[in-house]
Amino acid sequence: MVRCVVTGADGFVGRALVPYLDALGHEPQAWRRSDNSFVMPTDNAIAEQALDHWVTRLRGVDVVIHLAGIAHQLGAAAAQAESKYFQVNTRGAELMARASALAGVTRFIFLSTAKVFGEGGEVYCSDTAARPMDLYAKSKWAAEQQVRKQGSDFGMEVVVIRPPLVYGSDAKGNFARLQRLADSRMPLPIASLKNRRDMIALPNLLELIAVCLSHPAAAGGTWLCADAQPYTLAEIISELRIIRGRSPAIFRGHEKSVKWLITQLMGSDAANKLLGDFRLDCSATVQALGWSPQYTMLQTLTSDATR
Numbered sequence: 001m002v003r004c005v006v007t008g009a010d011g012f013v014g015r016a017l018v019p020y021l022d023a024l025g026h027e028p029q030a031w032r033r034s035d036n037s038f039v040m041p042t043d044n045a046i047a048e049q050a051l052d053h054w055v056t057r058l059r060g061v062d063v064v065i066h067l068a069g070i071a072h073q074l075g076a077a078a079a080q081a082e083s084k085y086f087q088v089n090t091r092g093a094e095l096m097a098r099a100s101a102l103a104g105v106t107r108f109i110f111l112s113t114a115k116v117f118g119e120g121g122e123v124y125c126s127d128t129a130a131r132p133m134d135l136y137a138k139s140k141w142a143a144e145q146q147v148r149k150q151g152s153d154f155g156m157e158v159v160v161i162r163p164p165l166v167y168g169s170d171a172k173g174n175f176a177r178l179q180r181l182a183d184s185r186m187p188l189p190i191a192s193l194k195n196r197r198d199m200i201a202l203p204n205l206l207e208l209i210a211v212c213l214s215h216p217a218a219a220g221g222t223w224l225c226a227d228a229q230p231y232t233l234a235e236i237i238s239e240l241r242i243i244r245g246r247s248p249a250i251f252r253g254h255e256k257s258v259k260w261l262i263t264q265l266m267g268s269d270a271a272n273k274l275l276g277d278f279r280l281d282c283s284a285t286v287q288a289l290g291w292s293p294q295y296t297m298l299q300t301l302t303s304d305a306t307r
Contacts, residue, residue, distance in 0.1 A: 116162065237250060262275065
């Protein structure tokens with residue numbers, strides 16, 4: 001039994017993680033923005049007050065799982081978006097790690113992102129150099145470094161998990177765009193696309209986080225994770241439509257025409273990412289931690305649909 005705190009417990013991963021850990025016999029505390037049990041400070045003066053408050057609340061906790069953060073600042077001006085990303089994702093993680101260490105927390109698990117490697121084009125492994133491209137990835141990479149510094153300064157174990165896109169029926173962002181694309185009645189000329197992208201089913205990620213709560217080898221590591229196989233766009237759309245009781249309705253089309261169509265439907269940025277490769281080598285995670293992804297996309301989304 002591990003006494004743990006989950007920050008960002010009202011987010012996509014956190015909403016599932018808290019009951020999952022509870023069912024395993026742990027004692028998770030849910031820190032949520034929605035009920036003001038966890039609010040990110042907006043300036044330095046408030047940050048110092050928050051730090052003292054968090055230290056008090058964290059006493060007696062074994063592990064902190066820091067999920068809180070932002071992934072999308074759509075429509076925000078560039079300067080405002082940059083400030084928000086680094087204030088919440090970087091400064092917030094640093095403060096939470098420091099509070100955890102001061103409170104005597106043994107282990108700090110930080111959910112980062114595989115996007116710190118870049119936007120794809122090669123197979124990434126845990127020792128690949130970081131090359132974050134967008135504000136979200138840059139703020140997460142900076143957060144990793146700050147969290148590790150707090151762990152080193154105070155003697156607290158730090159675990160970093162770098163997942164690719166996390167999916168489930170309630171996912172937002174790019175997977176929600178894919179679901180909208182699958183919901184369209186339009187036959188899609190995507191059967192010939194061969195690019196492959198690693199993603200991770202929510203239950204597979206939950207299992208890895210649970211392993212990292214106490215596994216001795218997890219401490220100090222940077223762990224990559226993904227489903228057992230990557231997916232093509234055709235496979236994703238086909239499975240989403242089959243789950244909805246429909247025909248996949250895909251056919252072979254000319255690559256340039258496909259790119260134009262996907263760009264019109266999803267926007268140029270999303271289309272460029274979707275039509276490229278994004279691969280992760282998770283063998284180190286499997287070998288060192290004994291974790292292996294058990295859930296497929298069809299299993300995950302079918303289970304979600306029948307809950």
